[in-house]
Amino acid sequence: MTQIQQQQQHARLAFIGGGNMAEAILGGLLACGYPLSQCVVSEPIQDRCQFLQSKYPGLQTLSGPYANHLAVNGSTSSDDTSSLITSGSVQVNPTAASADFSPAQVVILAVKPQVLRSVVEDLAETIRSRSPLVISIAAGIETSAITRFMASGLPEGCASVNLPPVIRVMPNTPALVLEGAAGMYATADATLEHRQVAESLMAAVSKQVSWVESESLIDTVTGISGSGPAYFFLMMEAMEEAGVALGMDRETAKALTIQTCLGAAKMAQLSTDDLKTLRIKVTSPQGTTDAAIKAFEAGGFRELVQKGVAAADARSRTLAKELGGAKL
Amino acid sequence: MAVKSRLAFIGGGNMAEAILGGLLASGYPLSQCVVSEPMQARCEFLYKKYPGLQVLSGPEANLLAVNGSKSSSASSSPSSAGSTTSVQTMISEGSIHVNPTAASLDYPEAEVVILAVKPQVLRSVVSHLGPVLRTKQPLVISIAAGIETHAIARFMAEGSNFLPSELPPVIRVMPNTPSLVLEGAAGMYATTDATESQRNIAESLLRSVSPEVAWVERESLIDTVTGISGSGPAYFFLMMEAMEDAGVQLGMDRETARQLTIQTCLGAAKMAQDATKVEGGDTLKTLREKVTSPKGTTDAAIRTFEAGGLRDLVFKSVAAADARSKSLAAELGGVSTPATKL
Numbered sequence: 001m002t003q004i005q006q007q008q009q010h011a012r013l014a015f016i017g018g019g020n021m022a023e024a025i026l027g028g029l030l031a032c033g034y035p036l037s038q039c040v041v042s043e044p045i046q047d048r049c050q051f052l053q054s055k056y057p058g059l060q061t062l063s064g065p066y067a068n069h070l071a072v073n074g075s076t077s078s079d080d081t082s083s084l085i086t087s088g089s090v091q092v093n094p095t096a097a098s099a100d101f102s103p104a105q106v107v108i109l110a111v112k113p114q115v116l117r118s119v120v121e122d123l124a125e126t127i128r129s130r131s132p133l134v135i136s137i138a139a140g141i142e143t144s145a146i147t148r149f150m151a152s153g154l155p156e157g158c159a160s161v162n163l164p165p166v167i168r169v170m171p172n173t174p175a176l177v178l179e180g181a182a183g184m185y186a187t188a189d190a191t192l193e194h195r196q197v198a199e200s201l202m203a204a205v206s207k208q209v210s211w212v213e214s215e216s217l218i219d220t221v222t223g224i225s226g227s228g229p230a231y232f233f234l235m236m237e238a239m240e241e242a243g244v245a246l247g248m249d250r251e252t253a254k255a256l257t258i259q260t261c262l263g264a265a266k267m268a269q270l271s272t273d274d275l276k277t278l279r280i281k282v283t284s285p286q287g288t289t290d291a292a293i294k295a296f297e298a299g300g301f302r303e304l305v306q307k308g309v310a311a312a313d314a315r316s317r318t319l320a321k322e323l324g325g326a327k328l
Numbered sequence: 329m330a331v332k333s334r335l336a337f338i339g340g341g342n343m344a345e346a347i348l349g350g351l352l353a354s355g356y357p358l359s360q361c362v363v364s365e366p367m368q369a370r371c372e373f374l375y376k377k378y379p380g381l382q383v384l385s386g387p388e389a390n391l392l393a394v395n396g397s398k399s400s401s402a403s404s405s406p407s408s409a410g411s412t413t414s415v416q417t418m419i420s421e422g423s424i425h426v427n428p429t430a431a432s433l434d435y436p437e438a439e440v441v442i443l444a445v446k447p448q449v450l451r452s453v454v455s456h457l458g459p460v461l462r463t464k465q466p467l468v469i470s471i472a473a474g475i476e477t478h479a480i481a482r483f484m485a486e487g488s489n490f491l492p493s494e495l496p497p498v499i500r501v502m503p504n505t506p507s508l509v510l511e512g513a514a515g516m517y518a519t520t521d522a523t524e525s526q527r528n529i530a531e532s533l534l535r536s537v538s539p540e541v542a543w544v545e546r547e548s549l550i551d552t553v554t555g556i557s558g559s560g561p562a563y564f565f566l567m568m569e570a571m572e573d574a575g576v577q578l579g580m581d582r583e584t585a586r587q588l589t590i591q592t593c594l595g596a597a598k599m600a601q602d603a604t605k606v607e608g609g610d611t612l613k614t615l616r617e618k619v620t621s622p623k624g625t626t627d628a629a630i631r632t633f634e635a636g637g638l639r640d641l642v643f644k645s646v647a648a649a650d651a652r653s654k655s656l657a658a659e660l661g662g663v664s665t666p667a668t669k670l
Contacts, residue, residue: 139625173619174595177602181591183584208591210584220578224571225588227626232596233616234633235567238642239556240612245643246552246650252515252542254612255604256557259513259540262597263506264564268590270509275572275586279565281342282505284446288473289559291652295645296566304636305570306577308629313578315628 010038011197014071014104014132016119018043018052018061021137022110024175028204030056031178037097040104042071046091053093060096065089068119073126074103106197109136109146113323116141120149128154131164133194135201139222140319142215143168143187165190167198170221171206173229180206181228183221185214219320223313231308236261332360333529336393336438336466338453340365340374340383343471344444346508350537352378354510359431362438364393368425375427382430388423390453395460396437440529443470443480447656450475455486462490467526468498469533473554474656476500476547477519482661497522499530502553503538505561512538513560515553517546551657555650563645568593 013029015022018041026039040060043049049061062071066089075081081101084090107127111119116138120127127134127150136146143166150163167190171182182202186195195211202209208225212218236257243253271278283289296302335351337344340363352358362382365371371383384393397415415433418424426433441461445453450472454461461468461484470480477498484495499522503514514534518527527543534541540557544550568589575585603609610618620626 172592172595174592174599177595177598179591179595179598181588181595183588206591207594208587210588212580212584214579217578217580220575220580220585221588222625223578223629224575224580224585225592227619227624227629228571228589228592229596229599230616230619230626230630231567231571231633232564232593233600233612233619234630234638235564235642236596236600237612237616238639239560239563239646241639242643242646243552243556246555246647247546248544248549248552248556252544253552253556255540256513256515256542256553257560258597258600258604259511259538260504260506260557260560261564261593262601263504263509263511263513264561264568265590265594265597266509266511267506267561268565268568269594275565275569279562279569282559282562282565287447287559288554288649288652288656289562292555292559292645292649293562293566295648296563296641299641299644300636301566301638301641301645302570302573304633304638304641305567306574307636308632309571309574310578311632312625312629315625319625 010035011105011133012102013039013106013108013201015039015041015043015108015110016068016071016123017110017112018048019110019112020176021171022108023052023055024180024205025108025110025137025171025201026056026059028175028178029201032204034204040071040101042067049091049093053095058095058097059093060098060101061093062090064091067091068123069126070101072104072107072123072130072132074101074130103130104132106201107132107134108201109134109138111138113138113140113319117145117149117323120146121152124150124152127164128162131162133190133197134164134166135169135198136166137169137171139170139226140316140323141168142320142324143185145320145324147187165194167194168215168218169198169202170218170226171202172225175205178205178207181208181225182206182210183218183225184209184211185218186211216317219313219316222316223309223311226316227312231305232261332357333439333467333533334436335361335440335442335533337361337363337442337444338390338393338457339444339446340370341444341446342505343503344442345374346505346512347442347444347471347503347533347537349378350507350510350512351533354536356536362393362435364389371425371427375429379429380431381427382435383427384424386422386424388418389425390457391460392418392424392435394438394441394457394464394466395435397433397435437464438466440533441466441468443468443472445472447472447474447660450480451483451660454480454483458484458486458488458490461496462488462494465496467529468496469501469530470498471501471503473502473558474551474653474660476657476661477517479657479661493521497526499526500547500550501530501534502550502558503534504557507537510537510539513540513557514538514542515550515557516541516543517550518543548654551650551653554653555646555648558653559649563642564593
């Protein structure tokens with residue numbers, strides 16, 4: 001495929017922030033054949049840039065004061081790029097395949113929630129002029145807030161004119177092992193094509209991608225799949241400890257526990273039975289499983305799990321209020 | 329095993345099917361498997377799900393499954409007319425019902441017998457099979473919860489003068505249902521009279537359907553395996569069900585809640601498993617801490633679980649399964665208990 005064909009087939013991506021989740025998505029995409037030449041990462045920490053450069057030889061990484069802008073805007077000529085480098089406004093990957101920076105068609109906001117506002121406000125004019133699809137993977141920042149940040153610098157009342165659509169994603173850490181679960185929400189102005197692009201990006205690292213029709217459900221996604229891996233880590237840790245307390249060696253207890261978790265999930269995924277039926281089918285009356293399940297139920301296990309999920313959901317809503325900032 | 333052993337499953341319930349189904353999915357030849365199962369409805373389910381599988385029911389089913397048909401042990405040609413006739417006779421006498429779509433009526437003797445009946449009936453099943461087990465000396469694997477190897481040996485010898493050394497050794501296995509999707513976890517225990525070759529055969533059968541297979545040094549640890557991996561899938565089904573319900577309560581549609589929950593469980597397990605494969609890989613505690621930013625959403629949930637005593641509750645429940653396994657062993661393996669009537 002020629003470079004032009006690649007460009008037509010695969011959108012030009014700009015990752016703003018090169019942390020773990022950004023790297024996971026980038027790595028997953030590259031593993032699926034996404035052309036490296038269509039990806040650029042803007043990352044302030046030099047060490048991190050070098051790490052990315054060595055892991056993905058030829059990857060275009062940018063750092064420095066002008067990096068975010070260059071990643072989104074592109075540069076009109078290689079002369080412009082050279083002068084940016086000379087002036088120290090941007091540092092580029094010396095081994096990157098080319099210094100060509102065409103404008104980003106998709107911008108992935110992968111910075112920490114706490115800095116997202118200042119990053120986006122700083123980029124606002126550039127984003128408005130290029131109008132890429134904006135995808136945010138930051139926890140707790142609502143699309144309305146991101147849209148407001150993108151309007152920064154515009155006179156009051158001009159706000160929504162020509163602002164790009166925003167798609168908000170709640171991914172989870174198993175994306176790092178290509179087994180993520182992600183919830184997604186798109187603003188009304190996102191087209192079907194926008195949604196498809198966002199979905200295929202997340203599908204590079206997530207085996208389950210679900211759209212939610214109201215943004216408040218992203219907090220619930222947080223409570224289930226966003227924070228959920230930790231719930232299972234805790235459950236497995238408790239089972240491992242139980243095994244050890246009952247006389248088993250730790251390694252065996254751990255290995256059996258983890259494989260049991262994996263096996264149960266696989267069965268649930270492949271079965272048409274619902275979870276209750278799956279459980280009932282393996283619970284002979286008066287048997288060992290029955291004894292355990294009765295103990296769980298008597299101890300209020302269900303309610304406790306539901307309480308935990310609700311707590312994460314509630315915290316997500318509170319964070320969104322804190323990070324979205326006052327309207328002014 | 330270059331040549332796949334002839335397997336006889338005594339009992340065709342969920343756990344038997346989990347292993348059998350997993351073996352077949354992994355390429356084990358259907359023709360080398362026979363299942364003896366008393367419930368006709370269950371037999372029909374197995375005929376449909378595994379077309380061509382030899383499934384037997386009726387009073388002589390267990391015996392036929394283990395012994396093979398009478399004439400085949402005498403003649404060198406397994407498909408000689410004699411063997412088919414004797415099975416035909418049994419069918420017309422009603423002492424056997426077979427799968428009408430099974431490839432053949434030839435039943436060579438079993439090399440491996442898998443006892444997969446409910447613990448409560450194991451004693452009577454095994455005592456009836458005692459003589460043929462002694463004669464044929466197959467490898468005997470028991471997957472029944474709560475029945476100890478010494479009890480099974482005693483049942484085999486019941487009503488006879490057999491010496492323990494004349495009886496085949498028993499390998500006790502605690503598998504689990506994800507074997508059906510080739511993701512099982514199993515604990516195994518063998519008495520000292522099991523040979524290395526027998527242990528290898530048993531292990532390789534289980535490994536075909538279980539990525540995790542662990543030998544335990546004391547039989548009492550099989551009760552603990554029961555509490556962790558034997559019964560464990562149900563604990564995760566319950567947890568996932570609770571998370572799905574929580575999602576629905578918070579306004580999510582059920583299908584989305586279900587799919588996100590299940591994939592989250594799978595993803596967490598995969599991360600945990602990858603960590604065990606790395607030298608000095610993260611413990612489950614560290615994995616959790618790494619994804620729990622202070623004051624974040626995960627922190628809120630974890631604090632709730634800790635305050636609510638999740639760890640204690642998990643211990644209590646695992647211990648309950650372990651204890652039930654032990655009490656089953658005491659109830660059903662008892663020396664002083666008279667033999668249960670058929």
